[in-house]
Amino acid sequence: MAVPVSEPQVITPEDINPRHNWSRALGSPGMMAVDYEERVDFRRLHRYRLARARQALKNSDLGALLVFDNNNIRYLTSTAIGEWARDKMCRYAVLAGDGDPHLWDFGSAAAHHRIYAPWLPQSSYHAGMVGLRGTVPPDAGLVQRAAQEIKTVLDKNGVSGQPLGLDIVEPALLFELQRIGIEVRDGQQVMLDAREIKSMDEIRLLNTAAAMVDGVYQMIYEHLKPGVRESDLVAECNKRLYEMGSDDVEAINAVAGERCSPHPHNFTDRLIRPGDQVFFDIIQAYMGYRTCYYRTFNVGRATDSQRDAYRKTREWLDAAIAMVRPGVGTDQIARVFPKAEEFGFASEMEAFALQFGHGLGVALHERPIISRLVSLDSPYEIKEGMVFALETYCPASDGFSAARIEEEVVVTADGCRVITLFPAEQLPVANPY
Numbered sequence: 001m002a003v004p005v006s007e008p009q010v011i012t013p014e015d016i017n018p019r020h021n022w023s024r025a026l027g028s029p030g031m032m033a034v035d036y037e038e039r040v041d042f043r044r045l046h047r048y049r050l051a052r053a054r055q056a057l058k059n060s061d062l063g064a065l066l067v068f069d070n071n072n073i074r075y076l077t078s079t080a081i082g083e084w085a086r087d088k089m090c091r092y093a094v095l096a097g098d099g100d101p102h103l104w105d106f107g108s109a110a111a112h113h114r115i116y117a118p119w120l121p122q123s124s125y126h127a128g129m130v131g132l133r134g135t136v137p138p139d140a141g142l143v144q145r146a147a148q149e150i151k152t153v154l155d156k157n158g159v160s161g162q163p164l165g166l167d168i169v170e171p172a173l174l175f176e177l178q179r180i181g182i183e184v185r186d187g188q189q190v191m192l193d194a195r196e197i198k199s200m201d202e203i204r205l206l207n208t209a210a211a212m213v214d215g216v217y218q219m220i221y222e223h224l225k226p227g228v229r230e231s232d233l234v235a236e237c238n239k240r241l242y243e244m245g246s247d248d249v250e251a252i253n254a255v256a257g258e259r260c261s262p263h264p265h266n267f268t269d270r271l272i273r274p275g276d277q278v279f280f281d282i283i284q285a286y287m288g289y290r291t292c293y294y295r296t297f298n299v300g301r302a303t304d305s306q307r308d309a310y311r312k313t314r315e316w317l318d319a320a321i322a323m324v325r326p327g328v329g330t331d332q333i334a335r336v337f338p339k340a341e342e343f344g345f346a347s348e349m350e351a352f353a354l355q356f357g358h359g360l361g362v363a364l365h366e367r368p369i370i371s372r373l374v375s376l377d378s379p380y381e382i383k384e385g386m387v388f389a390l391e392t393y394c395p396a397s398d399g400f401s402a403a404r405i406e407e408e409v410v411v412t413a414d415g416c417r418v419i420t421l422f423p424a425e426q427l428p429v430a431n432p433y
Helices: 042-059 070-077 083-087 109-116 142-156 171-179 188-195 200-223 230-244 304-323 330-334
Strands: 064-067 092-096 102-105 125-127 164-166 184-186 248-256 277-286 293-299 356-359 366-370 387-395 402-412 415-418
Touching: 042 064, 042 070, 042 092, 042 188, 042 200, 064 070, 064 142, 064 188, 070 092, 070 188, 092 142, 102 109, 102 142, 109 125, 142 171, 164 188, 171 184, 188 366, 200 230, 200 277, 200 293, 200 387, 200 402, 230 248, 230 277, 277 402, 293 304, 304 330, 304 387, 304 402, 330 356, 330 366, 366 387
Parallel strands: 064 164, 102 125, 164 184
Antiparallel strands: 064 092, 092 102, 248 277, 277 293, 293 402, 356 366, 356 387, 387 402, 402 415
């Protein structure tokens, strides 16, 4: 006797996302799985992200999404094989209609997923590769094979006649998809729609990632002394973050002394000297969820010029944070930032990302983007459940020092909560004389 097949249950993100009681502090749970309190539920996280992506796809004019961006692959499939894969274009995934995601992964990784990642059907995992950024020539046939396999998934889900959204792609595959009759459009905006509102599990992971950096800044404060190099501190930060469970230390900016103005966005082997103003940005991920977290210190002592730069940086940042609540436009927040000319730059393009806001999640830059360069003419609405960073910068009047501070915020129903907690209200002087 045949067993009747029920219609697939439609799961919305709201069905999955538990609401936080904001009368209580946002939890910073331990990293182990335990049976005595609720922490991050990774299968619930996967269901939420997939429901968000399906909803965003339904709201678009696309029939399917083809993603090569590692952040989008992880969001759709809850798989990762190592940070080395980020720039290789060696993995890709398809979400077609209401079907399960399909993942083409690097060689044996596909077989590994069939054993260790059972939340997708075994038939969803494929070995595949389109050319490793052109190093395998397109005439080797891999591109043609990949395009046909992608089309087969679209056909099975009844969406092969609808546009396919792409985030990033090797040109050869794009041309082959078009050759076989697939209309290709921008799919990154759909994925950004999906990733915009964070679930409580995502917020917990972002909060834990920020807590890791809290601890790293305590270490920096204790180790910041004359004779230490910027690169020495970067090495210690990397070591500590990986010890705490980071799965990707993407970058650490360490900028000291005369390198502070203009901001170079890197680190060197420069020796730290007495009286230096020094700022750091720690960009890392815990379970895929990222931080962008600046702090500024002085070494041993501080001048009036350095303290004044810090005070202005803090005031601009606090003014931006005070604006954050649902319904506010990014243009309203951007207007509290100083104009480029007010802190020494010729244009907003040249000053871009110095007075800045950007969404955080599985990527370093998600929605919303807040900047005088783009937000005044193209505002975007702040929504409850967004998580983003706000960062400000002020050069000192001495001509070379500068201050840089950044806070990460979770948007609540009536405002926001700051989750970057290393003290930054006043300029910290490390190892004062």
